[in-house]
Amino acid sequence: MKAVILSIGDELVLGQNVDTNSAWMSARLAALGVMTVYHQTIADDLDATARAVRDAAAAADLVLVTGGLGPTADDLTREALAKVLGTELELHAASLERIRAFFLQLGRPMAETNRVQALCPRGAEMLHNEWGTAPGLRCRVGSALLLAFPGVPREMKGMFDRYLVPALAGQTGRTILTEAVRTFGAGESNVAERLGELMRRDRNPMLGTTASGGVITVRVRSDFPDGEAARRALDETCAEIERRLGTLVYGRGETTLQAAAGALLAARRRTVVTVEICTGGLVASLLTDVPGSSAYMLGGWVVYANDMKAREMDVPPEMLAAHGAVSEPVARALAEGGRRRAGADYSLAVTGIAGPAGGSDQKPVGTVWIALARPAGPTLAARHQFPGDRDMVRDRAAKTALNLLRQELLAFGQGEVA
């Protein structure tokens, strides 16, 4: 089965936005056994869109369109499909009601311009969008199946999974299953070395590694005619990867470091607080983005101003004056102050220089002290030097802190929890 992906929008063709939807959809299609032939990005132009749809339907069995379903005059996908189908646009009453209801729920009246989003080319079917106001569309163009989704990534992804995945299941005659094994704490070449001959290009399941934001992901792709064989081979390969990489692995699929650390906290009935300077609330924000995190997250402090460090965390002003806020004694004092104050089991403290200003020869931008106060044993503290700009330093510092907590909980679990 072959697919073509069309992305509609002036902002894409003008280079104001990068089209990330096409890559996401292609990757998902590949996992479902559908080969993407090409992507095309077209301006908000009726004739160009209609022409691109016709060409795509001639080249593929499946045509996916994103964008051009909004409420404004530059949203022309509905009209372009009507043109290709040689039909008219009709008002779809149920969609209009849903759009009205969506606005009602937000406590706002529906603007008249949103009416156009309820227009459907005759011969096409409306797809309900529970994430936004723009319904999708489904129709046949010649022998090809076409689905049109909104360009907003969250809405597109929701509708892809809702409407396309079930329609494709079992149609392609082969089963391609994929899994992602997530690791943190080692570089890509180091991970690849530990995987050894598992990385051979002629292996099935086949492995590949990608690096993003300090996370090294091992992607596994199992490709068999038989679904059960594909599943068994995938599971065996993933288990072998996990055996070779040990505690570098924090999970599979879409798991995050915060979810992995959170699951360990919940399983061991332990609590945590955070005390942050350079990450400015990022560690707390990550910990609390996990549903159910109130079971173990008591809270946290961001102590940017020096008198907040002293008043909230009892850091002696002499210590700050002698060592500076980015120092081992202050990192320890912050972690221990937060733990004591909240009566928590664990307390993570992060103090560093995120930049662009504030660096020095002794403490260049990227210098970060991370400390972990814990129920037993002395407070752990380590100095790190992270590369990159402010965003990157903050991101790596937060992830390294979460990983420290995770590793500590894993070590603590040995022998104490079955």
Place this chain on the structure above:
Amino acid sequence: MKAVILSIGDELVLGQNVDTNSAWMSARLAALGVMTVYHQTIADDLDATARAVRDAAAAADLVLVTGGLGPTADDLTREALAKVLGTELELHAASLERIRAFFLQLGRPMAETNRVQALCPRGAEMLHNEWGTAPGLRCRVGSALLLAFPGVPREMKGMFDRYLVPALAGQTGRTILTEAVRTFGAGESNVAERLGELMRRDRNPMLGTTASGGVITVRVRSDFPDGEAARRALDETCAEIERRLGTLVYGRGETTLQAAAGALLAARRRTVVTVEICTGGLVASLLTDVPGSSAYMLGGWVVYANDMKAREMDVPPEMLAAHGAVSEPVARALAEGGRRRAGADYSLAVTGIAGPAGGSDQKPVGTVWIALARPAGPTLAARHQFPGDRDMVRDRAAKTALNLLRQELLAFGQGEVA
């Protein structure tokens, strides 16, 4: 002058990499007065590449190709061009010498596989690549000018500026300038209604709106023969947009809500703290992701556990028992507690139900109270109902809080700051 951009590579069509080259080139072309008609991404396939080149040359005056110039068997751009031109590949001695010299400089011998990079379709011209081993190509396909660059972004960008920019200078007879005006606090259709006839498709500068994460962006495209006229029309249109949308607009270009609020805090020499429940540190994290935010950000609290709300923010336990944490009195008490405690000018508090659990009939998931304690006047507090899942509720709540602070600082500025 019209352009088509072709990106060649299995990794792009499979969705393993996002194509950022096309957006970069389109933006640069637009600034040079060249309108991109479409982008197309094609697999490493000889026939598909040749067909795409022919179609592109028929649709545009300028065809830019990236990728497929590497040394391995899947790099087929050279052969595809020879096929389109109906000629053979010939060894280009000067290019071979340059490739050898490039490796010599790295202290390595040239691998035999790199020889193919010195092959040139007869009738085309080799373009020296000083950033890597793959030379580019330039030729005419019918009436269109075609340039092929390597896919490595750094090499592509270097060659674009070296070979294309001088060739286009003064040839296009037009200048296209773009700007993005960012708004928060109203829906896309509402923004479009307020812009009225500015949204007409036949207008120049032309407007388009896009929605992402609650931010509605008005994109403006000014297209004139004369650069000065394009700039003047762009400025006038942006000013008119800002007049019509008023304080909904928080900035132009890549500005964020936190940068806009931060700039106002800095200009007015005011300080801020945050007290968060459902956003769990996200508001603090956003405020501190702005370089220089330590000038106005004193710090913040995440008070997840009830006894932290009481102990850190002096919220009376009876108030919590009577109204619950997600309530107007608690939101006000948190904001005022944080402001008092830190001696800050402003204090933002966010308490709500991010989900998936915790909702009720009276307070469904998405219910969020946001309060702002301030130097003069009573504490502001409002109830919001945000749609979507946990991530979306947290994201919208954090942005709405930052926008409340921004709006308050704007109002405070009236009359007090010139």
